[in-house]
Amino acid sequence: MSSAFLTVVLAILWAGITNNFSGLNLLFGALIGGMAIVMLRYSIRQRGSLRKAAKVLALTALFFRELMASALRVAYVVLHPNLKAVVKPAIVAVPLTVKSDAEITLLANMITLTPGTLSIDVSKDRSVLYVHALSMEDDKALIADIANGFEARIKEVFN
Amino acid sequence: MIVDLALYLGGVLLVFGALFCLLAAVGVIRLPDLYTRMHAASKAGAVGGGLILLAVAVTCFDTGVFLRAIVGILFLLLTTPISAHLLARASYLTGYKPSESTHRDDLKTRLEQNRPA
Amino acid sequence: MNAAAFIDLASLVALVILAAALIASIVRIVIGPSLADRVLALDLMTVVAMGFIGAIAIRTGLMLYLDIAIALALLGFLATVALARYIMRRGLKAENADPEVQP
Structure with missing residues (x-):
């Protein structure tokens, strides 16, 4: 743009x-x-085009779908009569492949608003994102979910 | 006809938004520790507030108000995760322990490695 | 039921639900137990209050309330950021003074 x-x-x-x-x-x-x-001229990159708009739209659509899913998931957990059975919190280190500040910020924000995850901290060398999960069964599935979902889409938009 | 439809839609959105706000508040009371409570407050709270603003946008029939409500939703979706993240980071780094049921904590092991002996 | 009556009823129901949510978040502010819990509940309370004002805007048809709601959301965000920084600074100070003290 x-x-x-x-x-x-x-x-x-x-x-x-x-x-x-x-x-x-x-x-x-x-x-x-x-x-x-x-x-803001230094933080806005000058290499966008209208073709990218479709990818941005796809990312937005994915985001809103996940947002509704996450709200319903929280509703299920909160209303569950036996809270101890469904809440299995964990803090997991998720390796990052996106590098720039803008990408990490976007990814962290989206992780916070998607089902069962909340970003807490980024390591100093920006290679690991620490994510709090509300009810984690399988850490590999969680990491793969983030890498194949939002991270891949964000990379498409920024590159 | 369209006006009636918009009003019905707005009413339904309003009630659902209010329900999500209530869910967030119930979650903040019921869940065991700060970090799990933050899940309820940030997700259900943002969705609830966003749905109510969407209801205002649908029922106002005014371009200016509509755009302001949409900008308000975007603003809410941008700021809620930031404040949740800041609060989680501040309380973790100042030593607020996760609840007993937390079965894995990668951040703790990292902090212990970095701490000067 | 016509649309005007429906929106009237819906806004009334929403106001009652939001009032319950406000009370619930106030309960968490009172019982704590830590400062961070209270800040979190306060953050939620601003969002719920914003929803309350939005519902009033729909009920009365006065869209000026929307501006108040958005300003309240902004204020809530700034307050949470400031309090998070305060928790951070206070916690780090306490840690420097005595490593065993948990803030």
Whole structure:
């Protein structure tokens, strides 16, 4: 996404949020959006394209599906009459293959909002993510789940 | 017709959002330790709050309010995991022990290796 | 039942459920046992209060309430971040003073 396109999107978003589509307000939105982009220019990578939008959409769809699944899973655990039988917490070290800060942040956020897992800490050399699992049966399955699910999708989006 | 449909949908979303909020609160009371409670608060809480904001977005019939509600949902989904992560990290590193039923703790072994003898 | 009556009933039911959720999170704030538990319950309480305001917005039709709800969510996030940092600093200080003390 070029920064000019991003500025236009942010200007329209601003006009929508303030509910005022007059020319002056659009200009003001573009000004604020442009300032934000100038401030963030080092963290926004300039190699996106519209083809990537499909992958972003797929990731978003996967995320919302997993979010609903995780809420239902928590509901099942919380309402279970015998709590000790279903809650088997564990803290597992999950090796990371994504490297950049943005990717790790996105992955950690998504892990927190998906079924049964919560990210606690990242090791200093950024190679291991420590994940708390609400009820873990099999550590290999948990690690494989994260690596094949979100991590693979995030890599597709960023590369 | 469409207006009625949107209102029915909004009402259902509102009740479901409220139910998820209640589930999160019940989880925070019933679960055994801080980390498991955090699962309930971050997931069910975010979904509950998000569903209620979605209900507001569906029932308002106003572009500005709709966009603000959607931005509010995105904001909630971004910030809830961050605050849960920060709180979990702060309490783990300051020595809040996981409950007895935690059957595996990789982070503890790492911290013990790094601790100067 | 027409749509207006339905949304009226739904918002009333939602308000009752959310009130129960508020009370439950207050119970956790009172019984603790540690500071982190209380901060977590407080975080949940802000989200529930935000939902409460959203339900009131639907019930009254005054969409200005939505802005209040979003501002409350922002405030809750900032409060949790600040309290988490406070827990961290206080815990590390206690550890430096005496390694046996558990904060």
